[in-house]
Amino acid sequence: MRQDARENRERILAAAEEVFGTRGGAAGSTEEVxxxxxxxxxxxxxxxxxxxxLIEATLLRHFDRLTDQALAIAATPDPATGWRTLLRTMIETGGTKLTLGTLLPAKPSPAAIDASNRLKAAVSEVLRQAQNSGAVRPSVTVDEVYLLLRGLAQASATMPxxxxxxxxxxxxVLSGLSQPTI
Structure with a gap:
């Protein structure tokens, strides 16, 4: 793909995330994108x-960007700060992800499932590192974190x-997940 075509594609996906991720399918249009x-x-x-x-590619881009962020955080020497940064980003963008997901068929595509699984594995690694550093309770599971994320995403999507x-x-939320100090 030519450089200008790649740049156009990226601009289209960024615009689609803004249009469909904030307004949903009924209000968003490809013309506005x-x-x-x-x-x-x-x-x-x-x-x-x-x-x-277009919407699926936008959702995949969203997953990929979060996965890249999580992998970069996992490579840093400060797991506590990285954990807080990642969780904050995921909560702040959760409404967009949820809105995009609701615009697609009920059964996710293999590409969406794969992207979601890659993200969850990267989040699990950041969580593990934060737990090993003593920043997060050892009993917290990634499934519990994802349930919190989904709940906040739903609330943010329906009433920002x-x-x-x-x-x-x-x-x-971060305080509740933190390892209590004695």
Whole structure:
């Protein structure tokens, strides 16, 4: 793929995340994606022949970006800070992920399942490192963390909170997962 085509694709996906991730399928359109990306409508359809393919590619990009962040965090020497950063990012973007996911068929594609599994494995590694450093309770499982994430994503998607409120809620969640000090 040519450099300009890769750049167009990235702009399209970023615009689609903004359009579909915040407004959902009913309010978002490929025309608006094209406008925000600064490309023609035909360019969007050249990259993504259907709206569903565009939304799925946007969701896969979302998973891949979080996975890359988690893997980078896992390679840093400060697992506690990395854990807090990753969890904050996942909570802050959880509503977008949930909204994108609801716009796709009930049965996820193999690519979406694979991307989701890669992310969960990377999050598990960051959690393990945070637990080993004493920053997170040893009894916390990744499934429990994901349940918290889904709950906050659902709440954020249905009634977006004020950013300050969401930040305080994230602090509460992080505090609850932290290893108690004696």
């Amino acid at each position: 094209a406008r925000r990306a600064g490309v023609g409508h035909a360019t969007v359809f050249r990259h993504f022949p259907t709206k569903e393919e 909170p004020h950013p300050e409120t969401l930040s305080r809620v994230i602090d509460i």
